[in-house]
Amino acid sequence: xxxxxxxxxxxxxxxxxxxxxxxxxxxxxxxxxxxxxxxxxxxxxxxxxxxxxxxxxxxxxxxxxxxxxxxxxxxxxxxxxxxxxxxxxxxxxxxxxxxxxxxxxxxxxxxxxxxxxxxxxxxxxxxxxxxxxxxxxxxxxxxxxxxxxxxxxxxxxxxxxxxxxxxxxxxxxxxxxxxxxxxxxxxxxxxxxxxxxxxxxxxxxxx
Amino acid sequence: xxxxxxxxxxxxxxxxxxxxxxxxxxxxxxxxxxxxxxxxxxxxxxxxxxxxxxxxxxxxxxxxxxxxxxxxxxxxxxxxxxxxxxxxxxxxxxxxxxxxxxxxxxxxxxxxxxxxxxxxxxxxxxxxxxxxxxxxxxxxxxxxxxxxxxxxxxxxxxxxxxxxxxxxxxxxxxxxxxxxxxxxxxxxxxxxxxxxxxxxxxxxxxx
DNA sequence: CCTGAATCCGAATATTGATTCGGATTCAGC
DNA sequence: GCTGAATCCGAATCAATATTCGGATTCAGG
Numbered sequence: 001x002x003x004x005x006x007x008x009x010x011x012x013x014x015x016x017x018x019x020x021x022x023x024x025x026x027x028x029x030x031x032x033x034x035x036x037x038x039x040x041x042x043x044x045x046x047x048x049x050x051x052x053x054x055x056x057x058x059x060x061x062x063x064x065x066x067x068x069x070x071x072x073x074x075x076x077x078x079x080x081x082x083x084x085x086x087x088x089x090x091x092x093x094x095x096x097x098x099x100x101x102x103x104x105x106x107x108x109x110x111x112x113x114x115x116x117x118x119x120x121x122x123x124x125x126x127x128x129x130x131x132x133x134x135x136x137x138x139x140x141x142x143x144x145x146x147x148x149x150x151x152x153x154x155x156x157x158x159x160x161x162x163x164x165x166x167x168x169x170x171x172x173x174x175x176x177x178x179x180x181x182x183x184x185x186x187x188x189x190x191x192x193x194x195x196x197x198x199x200x201x202x203x204x205x206x207x
Numbered sequence: 208x209x210x211x212x213x214x215x216x217x218x219x220x221x222x223x224x225x226x227x228x229x230x231x232x233x234x235x236x237x238x239x240x241x242x243x244x245x246x247x248x249x250x251x252x253x254x255x256x257x258x259x260x261x262x263x264x265x266x267x268x269x270x271x272x273x274x275x276x277x278x279x280x281x282x283x284x285x286x287x288x289x290x291x292x293x294x295x296x297x298x299x300x301x302x303x304x305x306x307x308x309x310x311x312x313x314x315x316x317x318x319x320x321x322x323x324x325x326x327x328x329x330x331x332x333x334x335x336x337x338x339x340x341x342x343x344x345x346x347x348x349x350x351x352x353x354x355x356x357x358x359x360x361x362x363x364x365x366x367x368x369x370x371x372x373x374x375x376x377x378x379x380x381x382x383x384x385x386x387x388x389x390x391x392x393x394x395x396x397x398x399x400x401x402x403x404x405x406x407x408x409x410x411x412x413x414x
Numbered sequence: 415c416c417t418g419a420a421t422c423c424g425a426a427t428a429t430t431g432a433t434t435c436g437g438a439t440t441c442a443g444c
Numbered sequence: 445g446c447t448g449a450a451t452c453c454g455a456a457t458c459a460a461t462a463t464t465c466g467g468a469t470t471c472a473g474g
Binding site: 029030031033111114117118120122123124128130131134135159162163166167168169170171172173174175177178179180181182183193196197200201203 | 236237238240318321324325327329330331335337338341342366369370373374375376377378379380381382384385386387388389390400403404407408
Binding site for chain 4: 215216217218243244245255256259264265
């Protein structure tokens, strides 16, 4: 991993894990600049020196955390999509599952999304982990949805599907970041409206 | 204005304006923390001391900039909505105007949205100018749209209309902040898809 | 012009936090 | 055990900036 010095002993592997864990916990309610290396190290029961023994700098540390979190999320989506019950589900049910999954991810990783968005540069970095996540997620969904829509006589391009997802993701990111309402990340009817949007946008019967 | 010392002489009024102007220009490509008071003052041809003579601190300065920008945007929306041609327009045309207006605002104030979103706190401040802007804009749109939808036999609550707008705003904020694609802030077909979303969501014929 | 108040100047202060580095400690292999 | 390498420690370094403040300058009213 870029900016992470490979470990030769088990000790440093443990150090690495402890620091990552402390960093992820810190990111639950802090941004990149708000988290101080000293605090991270102390929380992990280590020293500043140990930190710099593992990571080239703070930036590399943040990137490593993002990479790990993103991989976990992608993996969980793959599992969810390969669920047999989901493949047999109706189109509306499938979209409901997509919405539900997305909401779950954003709720669980609220701080992570917050910190990542805050850290984005101007113009946005084309290879940030969050970007990759969004791209891969809507790609996986598109792969499932395209044949469904084709079968329904309403063929859609991959791009159109990604755009439908883009509206949903935008709303969720904005909910985390600015919480403008009326829908909030913890609203009971959030899923209902996300599904309504997806169904309307893709022209699927909204049951 | 909160944190802004009222001016007794024309001199300080000019200083105020010069600083605000320099700040707005700086915000085109910098965030709140990236802009240094010293640079702002220099760009305005003034000194750090002059800055602190007008503003209690950096925070108040940022707030003043936001207030001014938000007021301008609200004013321009009011003008647009009171346009006679718009009142006579079809429902789809009305939604197209709303989408077009929003896109224009985000394009023109891209840096401003970027900086404001970056500055939001966790949890988001309930009284930030951007929040107020979003709320007021969707309120004004709802006021126009509700009677239209009622006339069409598809009555919608104000909340539903705000939610439809929330999808659009979310996409735009996310486009500024993370630019995830496929739709980008400068895409030619951005308006087309925003309109499609609004029409689908509100059940208006999409011509 | 005079004068007190308003305003401006910019060097000095203060804080914060990332990063470095020399020395101590622990490991793995012999 | 012994030894060189890996790792860890944490005080010192370095840089960036918001903010303060004492003194200089400019205004507005008489």
